[in-house]
Amino acid sequence: MNKIIEQLNLDDDFLFAKVMSDKEICKQVLEKILNIRIKYIEMPTEQKVIDILLDSKAVRLDIYVSDENNTIYNVEMQKGRRKNLAKRSRYYQGSIDLDMISKGKDYNELQKSFVIFICTFDPFDRGRHIYTFENRCNEEHSLLLGDETTKLFLNTKGVLDDVDEEMMEFLKYIEESTDEVASVAKSELVKAINNKVKYLKQDKSMEVE
Numbered sequence: 001m002n003k004i005i006e007q008l009n010l011d012d013d014f015l016f017a018k019v020m021s022d023k024e025i026c027k028q029v030l031e032k033i034l035n036i037r038i039k040y041i042e043m044p045t046e047q048k049v050i051d052i053l054l055d056s057k058a059v060r061l062d063i064y065v066s067d068e069n070n071t072i073y074n075v076e077m078q079k080g081r082r083k084n085l086a087k088r089s090r091y092y093q094g095s096i097d098l099d100m101i102s103k104g105k106d107y108n109e110l111q112k113s114f115v116i117f118i119c120t121f122d123p124f125d126r127g128r129h130i131y132t133f134e135n136r137c138n139e140e141h142s143l144l145l146g147d148e149t150t151k152l153f154l155n156t157k158g159v160l161d162d163v164d165e166e167m168m169e170f171l172k173y174i175e176e177s178t179d180e181v182a183s184v185a186k187s188e189l190v191k192a193i194n195n196k197v198k199y200l201k202q203d204k205s206m207e208v209e
Contacts, residue, residue: 005201009177010193011120011156013062016077018206019196020063028189030065030073032167033116033130033152039068061092072096072113081121089115089151112148120175122155129158129171166190 008015020026027041043065063075074092078085093115101109117123124131131153135145156171163171166187173181173190182194200206 005206008201010174010197011077011079011118011177013077013079015177015197015200016118017062018200019193020075022196025189025193025196026063026065028192029170030075032170032189033154034114041065041067041073064096066111070111072100072111073116074114075116075118078117078119078121078123081123085117085119085123085153089117089153093149093151110148114150114152116152116154118154118156118174120156122157123153127159128155129160129163129167130154 005015010016010019020029021043023041023043026043027038030036030041031038061074062077063073065073067073074096076092082088093113096113096115097110100111100113101107122128133151133153135147135149137143137145154171156175158171166189169185169187169190170193173185173193177194177197179194179198182190185191
């Protein structure tokens with residue numbers, strides 16, 4: 001069923017990509033999800049397409065940005081349960097690596113990267129709001145592989161007390177992107193996102209697009 005732009009929530013990848021094209025909002029969302037500080041981000045392209053090899057499956061990324069240290073961040077909005085999400089994250093990670101390094105270059109040129117899926121369902125059915133995966137040794141769990149790749153899955157349907165109030169408000173707003181939800185939120189991030197959403201929904205060119 002077609003929707004007009006006023007009916008869209010942030011879980012729609014079109015609206016999500018438009019909101020996250022705001023560098024300051026994108027930076028703040030990444031800082032919140034990863035609990036890090038970022039000086040600035042560069043946004044090479046909106047919905048970057050990686051299509052390197054002949055006959056290979058091309059990847060269209062919702063959000064693809066880098067920071068001052070050339071760390072790569074890929075953020076995907078995932079609405080509705082889909083199979084093979086784990087292997088999709090693997091394929092995205094591999095595609096990003098191939099795009100990052102040219103033939104004959106040293107592997108050390110591969111930069112740290114994060115693949116982040118924001119899901120409107122629980123991808124692992126454990127009740128968590130966030131699942132973080134890094135490669136580590138099975139025999140010694142404190143030993144990380146050190147390949148500098150991380151995959152995260154956020155879950156708007158989480159039930160555990162595993163994130164702070166601001167993250168809870170952000171996840172709620174994803175599915176209910178309204179003035180009502182934003183007005184009761186304490187989070188300045190949610191309020192900033194809501195202002196951007198209202199601006200975009202009032203833009204007539206957006207409705208045409």
